[in-house]
Amino acid sequence: MAKLAVNVDHVATLREARRAIEPDPVMAAALAELSGAEGVIVHLREDRRHIKERDLYLLRQTVKTSLNLEMAATDEMVNIALDIRPDVVTLVPERREEVTTEGGLNVLGQMDNIVQATKRLQKAGILISIFVDPEPDQIRASKEKVGADMIEIHTGIYCDAKGEERERELKRILEAVDIAHGLGLIVKAGHGLNYFNIQPLVGIKEIYEFSIGHSIVARAVLVGFERAVREMLEIIKMKR
Numbered sequence: 001m002a003k004l005a006v007n008v009d010h011v012a013t014l015r016e017a018r019r020a021i022e023p024d025p026v027m028a029a030a031l032a033e034l035s036g037a038e039g040v041i042v043h044l045r046e047d048r049r050h051i052k053e054r055d056l057y058l059l060r061q062t063v064k065t066s067l068n069l070e071m072a073a074t075d076e077m078v079n080i081a082l083d084i085r086p087d088v089v090t091l092v093p094e095r096r097e098e099v100t101t102e103g104g105l106n107v108l109g110q111m112d113n114i115v116q117a118t119k120r121l122q123k124a125g126i127l128i129s130i131f132v133d134p135e136p137d138q139i140r141a142s143k144e145k146v147g148a149d150m151i152e153i154h155t156g157i158y159c160d161a162k163g164e165e166r167e168r169e170l171k172r173i174l175e176a177v178d179i180a181h182g183l184g185l186i187v188k189a190g191h192g193l194n195y196f197n198i199q200p201l202v203g204i205k206e207i208y209e210f211s212i213g214h215s216i217v218a219r220a221v222l223v224g225f226e227r228a229v230r231e232m233l234e235i236i237k238m239k240r
């Protein structure tokens with residue numbers, strides 16, 4: 001059965017909306033693990049818009065499953081990763097203006113940076129995952145040229161597509177999983193997955209892990225809302 005790794009970035013996004021101390025992504029990570037998630041993922045962005053170094057240091061001390069740091073292949077980020085020592089680093093493309101990661105890494109186009117970052121991190125015992133679109137050339141390069149341990153197939157295009165286009169995108173993912181698995185890569189999948197569009201993917205036994213953030217945080221806000229209101233009402237009514 002595939003594992004679930006939960007991305008807690010958007011718990012931090014809510015915290016940063018008020019520059020407050022809650023909700024704490026470190027507490028969300030612990031709850032995710034208590035609920036059965038087998039990995040915690042955070043993306044440290046250049047602009048620190050959600051996750052901060054403080055979160056990383058605490059997560060490194062508290063995560064009991066696997067800590068996966070998503071980051072750009074820059075010297076600054078590699079140095080931070082070498083200090084924190086996550087279990088896995090996922091190399092992703094990053095543009096300051098983007099709302100979220102917009103696509104897979106162009107491995108073929110940025111080979112030198114990616115190879116250098118991979119070598120430094122692997123030497124420290126950190127596993128390397130490359131976030132790629134379901135494109136055979138990028139997947140082969142991740143294995144044969146970069147020497148990555150795993151890839152994460154970008155499912156965002158499939159998730160955004162409708163009708164026949166979605167069927168085509170699903171087929172591309174299936175083919176990409178086959179190629180990656182055949183090359184001996186551990187295969188993960190993520191981006192844009194929710195409680196509905198994940199269903200055609202859960203039967204693909206070669207997928208080792210799903211990486212999911214936004215839909216889980218969004219659902220948590222709603223499924224927890226009634227309880228949160230009731231608890232506040234109890235306090236208000238207590239002294240009357």
Ligand code: PXP
Pocket residue numbers: 007009043070090092100101131152190191192193211212213214215
């Ligand atoms: N995988 C990668 C590489 C990502 O950058 C993200 C978003 O941070 C995710 C998975 C999770 O995507 P979502 O929040 O849409 O579930």
